[in-house]
Amino acid sequence: MNTAIIVRQVRKTYLEGESVVPALHGVDLEVRSGEVVVLMGPSGSGKTTLLSIMGCILRTCAGSVEIEGQEVAHLGENDLPRVRREHIGFIFQSFNLFPTLTAAENVELVLDVKGIRGAQARKQARELLDSVGLAEKYDTVPANLSGGQKQRVAIARALAGDPGIILADEPTAALDSHTGRAIIQMLRDLAHQRNRAVVIVTHDPRVLEFADRTIYMEDGRIVNDAVEMPASAPGARNVSSSCGSVPARVPA
Amino acid sequence: MFTLAKRNLLQDKLRLAVTLTGVIFAVVLIIIELGLFVGFVRTTSALIDHSQVDLWVTSNHVPYLDLGVPLNERKLYQVEAVPGVARADKYIVRYTRWNRLDGGQNQIEVVGFNPDSTWGGPWNVVQGSIHDLKTPDGVMIDDVYKKKLGVTQIGQVFEINGHRARVVGFTHGIRSFTTSPWVFTSFRNALDYAPLNDNQTTYILVRVESGAHIEQVRQNILQRVDGVEVLTTREFSRMTQNYWTFTTGAGIAILLAAVLGVIVGFVVVAQTIYATTMDHIKEFGTLKAMGAPNWYVQKVILIQAGISAAMGYVVGMMLSGLIVRFGQPAGAPILLNWWMALATLALTLFMCAGAALISINKVTRLDPATVFKG
Numbered sequence: 001m002n003t004a005i006i007v008r009q010v011r012k013t014y015l016e017g018e019s020v021v022p023a024l025h026g027v028d029l030e031v032r033s034g035e036v037v038v039l040m041g042p043s044g045s046g047k048t049t050l051l052s053i054m055g056c057i058l059r060t061c062a063g064s065v066e067i068e069g070q071e072v073a074h075l076g077e078n079d080l081p082r083v084r085r086e087h088i089g090f091i092f093q094s095f096n097l098f099p100t101l102t103a104a105e106n107v108e109l110v111l112d113v114k115g116i117r118g119a120q121a122r123k124q125a126r127e128l129l130d131s132v133g134l135a136e137k138y139d140t141v142p143a144n145l146s147g148g149q150k151q152r153v154a155i156a157r158a159l160a161g162d163p164g165i166i167l168a169d170e171p172t173a174a175l176d177s178h179t180g181r182a183i184i185q186m187l188r189d190l191a192h193q194r195n196r197a198v199v200i201v202t203h204d205p206r207v208l209e210f211a212d213r214t215i216y217m218e219d220g221r222i223v224n225d226a227v228e229m230p231a232s233a234p235g236a237r238n239v240s241s242s243c244g245s246v247p248a249r250v251p252a
Numbered sequence: 253m254f255t256l257a258k259r260n261l262l263q264d265k266l267r268l269a270v271t272l273t274g275v276i277f278a279v280v281l282i283i284i285e286l287g288l289f290v291g292f293v294r295t296t297s298a299l300i301d302h303s304q305v306d307l308w309v310t311s312n313h314v315p316y317l318d319l320g321v322p323l324n325e326r327k328l329y330q331v332e333a334v335p336g337v338a339r340a341d342k343y344i345v346r347y348t349r350w351n352r353l354d355g356g357q358n359q360i361e362v363v364g365f366n367p368d369s370t371w372g373g374p375w376n377v378v379q380g381s382i383h384d385l386k387t388p389d390g391v392m393i394d395d396v397y398k399k400k401l402g403v404t405q406i407g408q409v410f411e412i413n414g415h416r417a418r419v420v421g422f423t424h425g426i427r428s429f430t431t432s433p434w435v436f437t438s439f440r441n442a443l444d445y446a447p448l449n450d451n452q453t454t455y456i457l458v459r460v461e462s463g464a465h466i467e468q469v470r471q472n473i474l475q476r477v478d479g480v481e482v483l484t485t486r487e488f489s490r491m492t493q494n495y496w497t498f499t500t501g502a503g504i505a506i507l508l509a510a511v512l513g514v515i516v517g518f519v520v521v522a523q524t525i526y527a528t529t530m531d532h533i534k535e536f537g538t539l540k541a542m543g544a545p546n547w548y549v550q551k552v553i554l555i556q557a558g559i560s561a562a563m564g565y566v567v568g569m570m571l572s573g574l575i576v577r578f579g580q581p582a583g584a585p586i587l588l589n590w591w592m593a594l595a596t597l598a599l600t601l602f603m604c605a606g607a608a609l610i611s612i613n614k615v616t617r618l619d620p621a622t623v624f625k626g
Contacts, residue, residue, distance in 0.1 A: 048624050057541055057621045078545070085543030092623055096538040100259030112253055113544045157542075169624050 004165050004197035005031040005054050010063035012049055023049040025220045026063070033164060034195045036188050038207055041217035047201045048169060050217070054199060055088055055167045056080045068164050085114050089158030093170035095150040097142040103129060103153045104138040107160050114161040128156035132186065148179035155186055166190060168200045172207065184210045253548065257555035260532055271524040275564025276571065278517025278603060282596050283572040285510035287586035289503060294587065295429040296496040297489040299345065299363065303372045306466050308488045309456035309473065310481050316495040317488070318361065318430065320345050320454030323480065328456050330477045336469035338461040341366045342439050342453035346446040347432060351411040352402035359432045360401075362412065364442020371457045374436045380406055380421020385438050390420040397433040398422075412445040429496060514603055522607035525557055529611035533618065540620035549615045553608050561604035565597055
């Protein structure tokens with residue numbers, strides 16, 4: 001497994017009025033291709049900030065960030081979109097689909113951003129929608145899709161252009177448990193079968209079942225980074241945490 | 253990109269209607285005011301532009317055509333003797349009064365010319381002939397002024413400055429810029445109508461010999477004839493146009509109305525495109541988060557502006573065409589030609605692109621991290 005994301009001593013602060021609020025305190029993290037990493041923690045723990053930095057949406061105040069072998073922390077503002085285009089796919093809590101476009105057009109738009117147009121874009125969009133089980137929904141607008149279907153379109157869109165990294169922010173928050181499980185399973189398959197690095201930010205403890213690693217954050221720090229054991233493994237037991245009951249863990 | 257821009261625009265049809273109304277208003281106002289302005293400018297110098305001569309000899313300091321000062325006719329003979337002059341004619345343009353059959357009066361501008369050379373005479377004669385103006389009291393007016401002057405048919409007799417005037421023909425499309433219609437007649441008749449002394453004229457029209465250099469002939473006349481100014485037809489035409497356009501402020505007023513149309517169109521389009529952008533700001537943030545560079549999202553907005561411009565332009569031009577068509581019989585000199593249509597298209601596109609700048613600035617500054625804020 002290659003290392004897709006390397007974060008070294010990353011610090012991030014925000015200005016709120018006249019106050020300087022630290023969001024991340026010297027965070028170190030590596031995410032490998034083919035693994036599912038879940039970021040958990042209470043609100044304000046820095047999960048989304050860390051995700052945004054890994055996604056080259058936010059810049060660090062200090063430290064380094066490597067995306068598939070490329071150092072990005074010191075890139076100019078005009079270079080970061082290119083890194084996102086070439087390496088990263090995003091999945092959002094509220095899907096963020098374009099309401100005036102059909103499912104296929106939503107995927108084609110991202111392909112268009114990545115320079116793939118016309119018949120080739122249409123073909124790839126349909127293949128991606130097929131791969132997430134939406135073959136019959138090419139021409140359906142988001143308003144006529146269920147929550148699970150919308151998130152599957154979002155997954156297809158995130159895969160457009162074949163990025164090596166998938167970052168998902170609360171992908172099951174707007175879904176019922178059954179649909180949520182199906183979505184997370186899909187993300188897990190992306191990692192294990194298609195060798196993507198998948199990072200999921202979530203409050204949902206049910207996601208942990210699908211994680212290869214779980215990282216707990218509090219107050220801008222990683223307080224625990226553990227490899228998840230399957231529930232059927234010997235010695236596995238539930239352990240309570242501030243995030244609810246979770247399967248047994250071993251330190252990474 | 254185009255699909256997204258188009259769908260964003262069409263999603264809110266009421267807002268699209270408002271946007272198009274702004275563009276259509278601007279296009280119609282620009283075309284009509286521009287057409288009025290061009291028509292106005294051309295009308296001020298129409299007599300000069302249709303004169304068929306090379307040079308105009310005038311008294312000193314004549315600011316424009318309608319304010320000619322009488323010259324002694326001896327100047328004509330002096331001009332005719334100048335090397336390079338092929339031929340010269342006397343010409344009168346003077347304000348005077350027309351008495352209608354109902355007892356009313358109208359101010360007119362009598363135009364006295366040589367019916368043999370036809371220099372400075374009427375064009376577009378639709379009834380009668382210029383030859384008929386050789387008769388002792390023959391006059392010709394434009395058909396647009398029939399009602400104003402109380403004329404119904406050829407042969408009717410009126411009075412101009414106490415002298416008999418008989419209508420011998422009509423032209424079509426010859427409108428005077430001022431409220432005083434042009435009344436064409438022979439130079440001899442014009443001396444009575446103006447009135448001027450028999451040895452007077454207001455202008456001398458000159459044609460240079462074939463192959464002669466107009467500027468050289470002009471200098472020759474200035475050297476040999478005292479107390480006159482000599483202008484080429486083009487110079488005199490421009491002078492007259494500039495006077496009416498800028499000195500009186502009439503042209504400026506028309507142009508300002510066109511500018512107003514652009515401003516109104518700009519404000520309306522800017523508002524509606526901005527509102528549409530804000531409605532879709534989350535999508536733009538998502539696009540940027542997914543790696544769309546700034547120019548990509550800017551282009552989406554520009555395409556929206558372009559579609560609005562194109563749709564509004566087409567409808568605006570159709571409406572303008574109708575207004576021009578129905579305005580002609582009413583005497584409004586609105587000109588509409590292909591270069592005006594092209595210029596208006598360019599201006600409309602520029603206006604809409606400019607109006608989109610506020611929205612473009614908004615999405616350029618948009619932080620893609622907003623997509624993670626729910």
